[in-house]
Amino acid sequence: MxxxxxxxxxxxxxxxxxxxxxxxxxxxxxxxxxxxxxxxxxxxxxxxxxxxxxxxxxxxxxxxxxxxxxxxxxxxxxxxxxxxxxxxxxxxxxxxxxxxxxxxxxxxxxxxxxxxxxxxxxxxxxxxxxxxxxxxxxxxxxxxxxxxxxxxxxxxxxxxxxxxxxxxxxxxxxxxxxxxPMGTGLPNKEKARIRQDYAEGKVGEAELLEGESRSYHSAGTCTxxxxxxxxxxxxxxxxxxxxxxxxxxxxxxxxxxxxxxxxxxxxxxxxxxxxxxxxxxxxxxxxxxxxxxxxxxxxxxxxxxxxxxxxxxxxxxxxxxxxxxxxxxxxxxxxxxxxxxxxxxxxxxxxxxxxxxxxxxxxxxxxxxxxxxxxxxxxxxxxxxxxxxxxxxxxxxVVETRNEAMLRPASAPFQPDGGMRLVAGNLGRATFKTSAVDEERWTIEAPARIFADQDEVIAAYKAGELFRDVVIVVRFQGPRANGMPELHKLTPPLGSIQDKGFKVALVTDGRMSGASGKVPAAIHLSPEALAGGPIGRLRDGDIVRLSAEEGLIEALVDPIEWMARTAAVRPRQAPGTGRELFAFLRAGASLAEEGGSAMIAAMETMLDGAAEPEPAIVTNVEDREIDA
Structure with missing residues (x-):
């Protein structure tokens, strides 16, 4: 062919x-x-x-x-x-x-x-x-x-x-x-239901742990x-x-x-x-x-x-x-x-x-x-x-599928495109995975609510503050800020808001897991906030438009006001759990689009024939911030 x-x-x-x-x-x-x-x-x-x-x-x-x-x-x-x-x-x-x-x-x-x-x-x-x-x-x-x-x-x-x-x-x-992989355990739809029920307070930790244990139950890859x-x-x-x-x-x-x-x-x-x-x-x-x-x-x-x-x-x-x-x-x-x-x-x-x-x-x-x-x-x-x-x-x-509900030939697909879109605009460049999101949710326009980590989001959710049309913005989650942790913990509460009939989306310079699902999300937003990315200029109440159809992620703010704004300051983070050992990797990390790696950036420099970069010298200990 x-x-x-x-x-x-x-x-x-x-x-x-x-x-x-x-x-x-x-x-x-x-x-x-x-x-x-x-x-x-x-x-x-x-x-x-x-x-x-x-x-x-x-x-x-x-x-x-x-x-x-x-x-x-x-x-x-x-x-x-x-x-x-x-x-x-x-x-x-x-x-x-x-x-x-x-x-x-x-x-x-x-x-x-x-x-x-x-x-x-x-x-x-x-x-x-x-x-x-x-x-x-x-x-x-x-x-x-x-x-x-x-x-x-x-x-x-x-x-x-x-x-x-x-x-x-x-x-x-x-x-x-x-x-x-391990054998199939608890059906995935049931697992998702239990997680969301727990987020909504309908079941307790014992029921949640039982469901998780039936899902992840033996040797082998998670299924x-x-x-x-x-x-x-x-x-x-x-x-x-x-x-x-x-x-x-x-x-x-x-x-x-x-x-x-x-x-x-x-x-x-x-x-x-x-x-x-x-x-x-x-x-x-x-x-x-x-x-x-x-x-x-x-x-x-x-x-x-x-x-x-x-x-x-x-x-x-x-x-x-x-x-x-x-x-x-x-x-x-x-x-x-x-x-x-x-x-x-x-x-x-x-x-x-x-x-x-x-x-x-x-x-x-x-x-x-x-x-x-x-x-x-x-x-x-x-x-x-x-x-x-x-x-x-x-x-x-294997020349034929044995289950067209799961696997189809390229001539008769589930959808005509692969479902991973680039969205770009005055907030930077991000990835939007459409393949798990219903098409009517591919465009969301709503006021922003700004958070510095996912625990703040969950606290606001539990306080009932997010049951409205909202774009959840979680920043300072990029490679340089804190190592770019996955924000998978947000999936159940955001799914719950969406199920109540509200328009909800996530915008972040962090990652979501490969297990993320039905909520529209612009992730890996680059440049990240700590590298001077425009996500740092967003304020609560700003209208954000996220559209997979248009390939757009944009703050609908007057351009003059937008450029005059100063970037937010990252909240101070405490050391612990060994995070301080990785400070040098965070400090030199490349953009997410380039792989989010300090090591590869240095390697490419050496392949170009340049000298190995000199280490930074701290001359004033009082000015040094412990980067956890």
């Missing part, structure tokens, strides 16, 4: 914009391949340290005739999605030995559960946990002991962080290995289609998984065989063979566009409006929200998965899942099917679902 010209045009736009930075990146990984640190360059003392605890694998590692796979794992047993990874390394070592290779755990990375920290102070560490994960990945791979790597991670900041760090070693072949499961979809669209590995349950024979296949495949695409597939070549402009197309077609998490630019920049590729907006206009919405529909990812997978999504999007000319994938057969291989043929894995193409 011929590629849709709109997809081609956006891809060309990205290629042209990225020409210099992508060339610098490819030069970097080429030099690392030729002159970087690897096992043959290690001294005998270096090498002895590296295999001292390797037991029966020592001889193979010493011989240097077989690939040594570095395992970077996000295992912990507090986070349900990552608990299954506990046994993976020992299994993967056995799988590696089957084909004459070896494997070692190169390092562990933090794995934060946003579900645990949601609405708590720890959530202010969430976005920058992505940078910490990237740094931890780089430390693990910096030893030069490995000719390839397996990346074990699933959830929100973990996959982006692993990829950002791994792309600095883009000369190595790498595969991401998921562990799969709503939020950031974690959107991560898995994007890795398939980029060809970085074993095909259709995303949504197979933990603890099954099929899951184990998919992990075995990943280990075996890594050995096959190493740099000493004739099928060398380095990560930095797999993640190119076309792969990034494929990830965006998949995100839009399935109604994935808005968090990837931040993560995808950050991943792309780590590979020298520059994308922006206008690219996403143009792609959204070209890509139909073909999936309805909670919170955009009643069924969860298990139902989506049973309906044909990512395999069918790949098939129908390729058929419609909406994906680049000529990308370099880790699996043989190119992207078309990802249109098959795995099963056993005897004891061997085989993949069967």
């Amino acid at each position: 011929t590629l849709d010209p709109r997809i081609a045009a956006v891809t060309d736009r990205i290629i042209e914009r990225s020409r210099r930075t992508r060339a610098a990146y490819l030069e970097l990984i080429g030099a690392e391949r030729e002159f970087g640190v690897d096992r043959p360059r290690l001294s005998c003392g270096n090498l002895a340290h590296g295999f001292a605890a390797s037991g029966e694998d020592k001889k193979a590692i010493i011989s240097q005739r077989a690939m040594n796979i570095g395992i970077v794992t996000a295992y912990n047993d507090m986070l349900s999605a990552h608990q299954p990874y506990g046994r993976y390394p020992e299994q993967m070592k056995l799988f590696a030995r089957e084909i004459g290779a070896t494997a070692q755990v190169a390092g562990g990375v933090p794995a934060m559960c946003d579900g645990v920290t949601q609405g708590q102070p720890g959530m202010e560490l969430s976005l920058f946990s992505r940078d910490t994960i990237a740094l931890s990945t780089a430390i693990g791979l910096s030893h030069g002991m490995f000719e390839g790597a397996a990346l074990l991670g699933i959830c929100d900041k973990i996959v982006p962080g692993l990829l950002i760090g791994a792309l600095r070693f883009g000369h190595l072949p790498m595969i991401l290995i998921p562990s799969g 709503f289609y939020g950031t974690a499961n959107s991560n898995q979809m994007m890795m398939e669209m980029m060809g970085l998984h074993v095909p259709a590995a995303s949504f197979v349950h933990p603890g099954t024979k099929l899951r184990q065989e998919l992990t075995r296949a990943a280990v075996h495949r890594l050995a096959a695409i190493g740099w000493d063979g004739d099928d060398y597939r380095p990560l930095g070549r797999c993640v190119d402009e076309k792969a990034i566009v494929n990830a965006a197309v998949g995100l839009l077609a399935t109604g994935g998490s808005t968090n990837h409006a931040i993560h995808l630019p950050a991943i792309a920049r780590a590979a020298g590729i520059l994308i922006d929200w206008e690219d996403l907006d143009r792609l959204s206009a070209a890509v139909p919405l073909i999936a309805r998965v909670y919170p955009n529909g009643p069924g969860d990812v298990n139902g989506f997978h049973e309906a044909g899942g990512i395999s069918f999504v790949v098939h129908t999007l390729i058929e419609a000319g909406l994906l680049h099917d000529d990308i370099l994938t880790v699996w043989e057969g190119g992207l078309a291989a990802y249109a098959g679902e795995p099963s056993f043929e005897g004891d061997a894995l085989s993949w069967t193409p």
Whole structure:
């Protein structure tokens, strides 16, 4: 099928914009391949340290005739999605030995559960946990002991962080290995009802906890289609998984065989063979566009409006929200998965899942099917679902949906566009996810009520002050202000206001979760308030117009008065929960549209040939504010 010209045009736009930075990146990984640190360059003392605890694998590692796979794992047993990874390394070592290779755990990375920290102070560490994960990945791979790597991670900041760090070693072949979702628990509609009933005071904490426990009940990824499961979809669209590995349950024979296949495949695409597939070549402009197309077609998490630019920049590729907006206009919405529909990812997978999504999007000319994938057969291989043929894995193409209430062909979508719009105006630029919002609510014009955090919103809600037409503005929530925590706690009260018949919208320089739903929201507003963004000029009572149809977010204030206003001052924040440790990351964070990362901004500066930036020097301690 011929590629849709709109997809081609956006891809060309990205290629042209990225020409210099992508060339610098490819030069970097080429030099690392030729002159970087690897096992043959290690001294005998270096090498002895590296295999001292390797037991029966020592001889193979010493011989240097077989690939040594570095395992970077996000295992912990507090986070349900990552608990299954506990046994993976020992299994993967056995799988590696089957084909004459070896494997070692190169390092562990933090794995934060946003579900645990949601609405708590720890959530202010969430976005920058992505940078910490990237740094931890780089430390693990910096030893030069490995000719390839397996990346074990699933959830929100973990996959982006692993990829950002791994792309600095883009000369190595790498595969991401998921562990799969938990089984379906409490129906999502019932879970949402209980949450809203609790917000309205109709049920107590005991009923709420019971409902939440029935929803999140076992090992595996949470089953709503939020950031974690959107991560898995994007890795398939980029060809970085074993095909259709995303949504197979933990603890099954099929899951184990998919992990075995990943280990075996890594050995096959190493740099000493004739099928060398380095990560930095797999993640190119076309792969990034494929990830965006998949995100839009399935109604994935808005968090990837931040993560995808950050991943792309780590590979020298520059994308922006206008690219996403143009792609959204070209890509139909073909999936309805909670919170955009009643069924969860298990139902989506049973309906044909990512395999069918790949098939129908390729058929419609909406994906680049000529990308370099880790699996043989190119992207078309990802249109098959795995099963056993005897004891061997085989993949069967999925060419029809099994449930049109959840998954439709691109020729008969739920809506003609992907439902992630750029809105812009005198308040800046923001993301508006329309796919979960009824169309009659795509335009809201109402007086603003200004808040500095979500707890203030909830207090006003409980006091009965918000039951009217209102645009809730929550500012000083950007990367520089407080690490850009998700404001998911606001979903039930705002939904309650909307259900009472009022017009309500959220405008914020913060984030909403991939689990956000029916209330219209302009999120990631950029520039943020602390960076001098115009959201800081808003006052209570200002009329704000938010319109997805018009692509507009605007304060309807006289322009002369608007420009004369001074910006609001951020309320002072106290240290605690380790937030003060991340002050240097907040201080240097880029715009949300550029990925919201201090680390990537500094990295790009160095790739341009500039010196590493000098640290700031505090000359007057009395003038220094503790930035929590």
